[in-house]
Amino acid sequence: MSALVELKNITVHYGMAEAVRGVSLALAEEEIITLVGANGAGKSTILKTISGTKKPTAGEIWFRGKRIDKLSPEKIVARGIAHVPERRRIFPYMSVYDNLKTGAYLRKESEIGPDLENVFHHFSVIKQRLRQMAGTLSGGEQQMLAMARGLMARPSLMLLDEPSLGLAPLMVAEIGSIVTEINKQGVGIILVEQNAVMAFRLAKKAYVLETGSIVLEGDTVELLNDQRVKEGYLGI
Amino acid sequence: MELTFFLQTLINGIQIGFLYVLMALGLTLIFGIMHMINFAHGQLYMLGGFFVWWLFDIHDVNYVVAILLAVIIVAAIGFIIERFLLRPIRGQELFVMCMTIALGSFFEFAARTVWGPLDKAIPTVVPGIIKFAGVAITYERLMAVIVGIALVIGLYLFIQRTKAGLAMRAVEQDPEVATMYGMGINRTYSLVFSLGALLAAASGALMGTVIVVNPVMGTAPMLKSFMIIILGGMGSIPGAIAGGLIVGLMDSFFSSLFGIDIAYIFVFAVAFTFIIFKPRGLFGRG
Numbered sequence: 001m002s003a004l005v006e007l008k009n010i011t012v013h014y015g016m017a018e019a020v021r022g023v024s025l026a027l028a029e030e031e032i033i034t035l036v037g038a039n040g041a042g043k044s045t046i047l048k049t050i051s052g053t054k055k056p057t058a059g060e061i062w063f064r065g066k067r068i069d070k071l072s073p074e075k076i077v078a079r080g081i082a083h084v085p086e087r088r089r090i091f092p093y094m095s096v097y098d099n100l101k102t103g104a105y106l107r108k109e110s111e112i113g114p115d116l117e118n119v120f121h122h123f124s125v126i127k128q129r130l131r132q133m134a135g136t137l138s139g140g141e142q143q144m145l146a147m148a149r150g151l152m153a154r155p156s157l158m159l160l161d162e163p164s165l166g167l168a169p170l171m172v173a174e175i176g177s178i179v180t181e182i183n184k185q186g187v188g189i190i191l192v193e194q195n196a197v198m199a200f201r202l203a204k205k206a207y208v209l210e211t212g213s214i215v216l217e218g219d220t221v222e223l224l225n226d227q228r229v230k231e232g233y234l235g236i
Numbered sequence: 237m238e239l240t241f242f243l244q245t246l247i248n249g250i251q252i253g254f255l256y257v258l259m260a261l262g263l264t265l266i267f268g269i270m271h272m273i274n275f276a277h278g279q280l281y282m283l284g285g286f287f288v289w290w291l292f293d294i295h296d297v298n299y300v301v302a303i304l305l306a307v308i309i310v311a312a313i314g315f316i317i318e319r320f321l322l323r324p325i326r327g328q329e330l331f332v333m334c335m336t337i338a339l340g341s342f343f344e345f346a347a348r349t350v351w352g353p354l355d356k357a358i359p360t361v362v363p364g365i366i367k368f369a370g371v372a373i374t375y376e377r378l379m380a381v382i383v384g385i386a387l388v389i390g391l392y393l394f395i396q397r398t399k400a401g402l403a404m405r406a407v408e409q410d411p412e413v414a415t416m417y418g419m420g421i422n423r424t425y426s427l428v429f430s431l432g433a434l435l436a437a438a439s440g441a442l443m444g445t446v447i448v449v450n451p452v453m454g455t456a457p458m459l460k461s462f463m464i465i466i467l468g469g470m471g472s473i474p475g476a477i478a479g480g481l482i483v484g485l486m487d488s489f490f491s492s493l494f495g496i497d498i499a500y501i502f503v504f505a506v507a508f509t510f511i512i513f514k515p516r517g518l519f520g521r522g
Contacts, residue, residue, distance in 0.1 A: 073415045077417055078418060089410055093405070093521065102406050102419065106415050149417070
């Protein structure tokens with residue numbers, strides 16, 4: 001099984017402070033993996049480093065056999081990596097439809113018809129709200145829009161940062177099943193979550209981060225029985 | 237106040253208002269998207285006026301072509317300023333402010349050196365006056381208003397309907413996410429600053445044909461534009477339009493009634509009031 005994306009010994013700094021230290025991980029085609037850990041453990045920084053909005057100070061990132069850690073975010077998204085950032089970050093003073101168009105910014109407008117249909121298939125609520133100002137959507141709808149915007153880039157890898165944050169349990173469950181659906185269409189997913197219960201259910205493999213380093217990794221089924229994981233992250 | 241006098245003052249106010257709108261739009265776009273204040277905006281306006289005079293009056297270039305060329309030249313100057321003078325210091329607010337102040341003085345003294353300090357009148361190309369109901373407006377002023385309105389509509393459509401406009405809105409609202417989806421900040425900033433310069437130049441070119449051009453002609457309109465975007469809401473396009481028209485009307489009415497100096501005092505007093513009691517202006521967000 002060839003890796004879709006592979007991080008080799010990635011270290012990232014904010015100024016003098018080290019946010020991520022020597023992280024290596026790999027994701028196979030069409031797989032879901034999850035990064036769990038407390039606030040400030042470096043999860044979001046890892047996603048930003050993959051999408052190129054943060055540059056690593058050491059290490060390499062390979063995507064489909066090509067090195068990408070020196071590329072601009074623009075080149076990275078063009079290669080098929082879509083970043084759905086933490087706290088939705090939709091464009092609030094733009095219509096829902098325009099938000100979707102930003103996701104497909106680098107693609108020809110004549111090509112995006114099928115992608116819109118795909119988005120409406122996953123998120124039926126979005127179709128009814130196309131003309132609405134995105135900032136007026138509910139939290140759950142904004143999360144759906146953020147994911148839909150990501151899909152409009154037609155990615156083969158989606159970086160999902162805390163999609164469950166601040167959402168009601170019912171909405172979390174719905175987001176979870178949409179993540180599975182998207183993955184079944186052949187999109188690899190790196191899921192960052194504080195809601196480890198949800199993350200472990202969706203992902204095949206998990207990496208546990210503490211203060212910028214991976215302290216534990218393995219199949220989610222096995223990790224579920226790990227005492228440290230149970231106590232620290234699942235609250236069992 | 238007599239009805240005719242009222243109508244005449246109203247029409248003058250709208251005419252001057254639209255030129256303020258153009259100027260303020262440029263300033264507010266640059267502020268809203270690039271988060272900086274362009275203190276050289278008035279001098280870009282002045283260059284717009286001077287290039288029209290220089291091309292049309294000195295080099296006999298066709299009038300319409302002269303206006304188009306003047307606007308394009310100043311937009312290109314805007315592009316160069318952003319690319320080579322502002323980009324290296326982006327995010328360092330104090331340096332950016334000093335740079336634009338320095339640029340403003342640079343252009344003012346350059347214009348004085350090259351073209352001299354005296355007023356230059358751009359000859360009238362479309363002489364004549366329309367009169368109705370006792371109100372008179374010169375063709376020249378009417379043309380300035382029509383071109384002004386056309387530019388405002390054009391700008392609106394550009395921002396709302398084109399891909400570059402989509403990127404401008406995205407970069408304004410969340411530059412980091414815009415970058416994630418391939419909307420380059422550098423490209424957008426170049427476009428925005430050039431567009432801002434273009435609008436200032438268009439305003440100066442149209443105003444120059446109506447009044448006169450000289451090296452300091454930009455100072456007063458620039459100060460008024462600051463007041464306009466405070467009134468309308470910094471960064472807001474509808475705000476710049478409403479604010480420009482309001483200030484144009486205030487200018488016209490107060491100067492007809494009380495003289496031009498009092499009119500100035502009023503405009504700035506209104507600005508103080510907004511800064512204290514409604515700092516986000518009429519259309520500001522948040």
